[in-house]
Amino acid sequence: VELVESxxxxxQPGGSLRLSCVVSGIDHRPYCVGWLRQVPGExxxxxxxxxxxxxxxxxxxHDSVKGRSSISLDESTNTLNLQLDRLQPExxxxxxxxxxxxxxxxxxxSASYPYWGQGTQVTVAS
Numbered sequence: 011v012e013l014v015e016s017x018x019x020x021x022q023p024g025g026s027l028r029l030s031c032v033v034s035g036i037d038h039r040p041y042c043v044g045w046l047r048q049v050p051g052e053x054x055x056x057x058x059x060x061x062x063x064x065x066x067x068x069x070x071x072h073d074s075v076k077g078r079s080s081i082s083l084d085e086s087t088n089t090l091n092l093q094l095d096r097l098q099p100e101x102x103x104x105x106x107x108x109x110x111x112x113x114x115x116x117x118x119x120s121a122s123y124p125y126w127g128q129g130t131q132v133t134v135a136s
Contacts, residue, residue, distance in 0.1 A: 011035035011125045013107045018130030021097050025134075029092040031107030031127055033062070040066070041111035045081065045092045046120055047103035047132075057105070058092060059116045070116065074100070097134045104129040 017029040033043060044059025058081035060069040069081050080093040090107060108123035110116075117123070 011109070013109060013125055013127035015105065015107045015127040015130040018105060018132045020133040020135060022136055023098060023134055025097050026093070026095045027097065027132065029094070029105055029107075029130060029132075031090040031092075033088045033090060033107070033109055036062075036109060036111050036125070038111035039063070041109055042113065042116035042123075043083075043090045043107065043109045044070075044116065044123070045090075045105055046108055046123075047101075047105045049103045054106070054120050056118070056120065060090075061116060062088075062090075062109075070118075094132075097132075099134045102132055102134045104131050106130075 012034045015031045021027050040061045040063040043062050045057040046054050047057050048054040058071045060081050064085050078095045082091045106129045107127040109125040110123045
């Protein structure tokens with residue numbers, strides 16, 4: 011199983027970016043994929059997650075990004091995208107893509123996700 015993130019960069023406050031994660035090697039369908047972020051010295055938190063199926067509508071978003079983020083799936087390329095708008099300094103973190111196929115649905119805790127990408131850095135600064 012491999013998850014490869016891309017799209018992390020430095021943006022100004024109020025800006026936008028799109029993170030992408032290409033998932034390969036998971037045979038079980040559907041499986042859950044999500045974006046989590048971590049700031050040094052703090053706990054990892056889930057930004058958004060969803061089932062890996064285009065018909066899935068019950069996405070989860072962290073309260074801090076609701077209304078300015080969107081998690082989407084391109085099934086043709088097995089790519090999970092996270093659009094973040096109106097970025098704020100507190101959005102700065104290393105963003106990780108994670109996946110699990112062990113559960114029916116998406117577990118809330120990050121410890122339930124055995125597959126992780128290497129992380130991509132998002133910086134928000136003037």
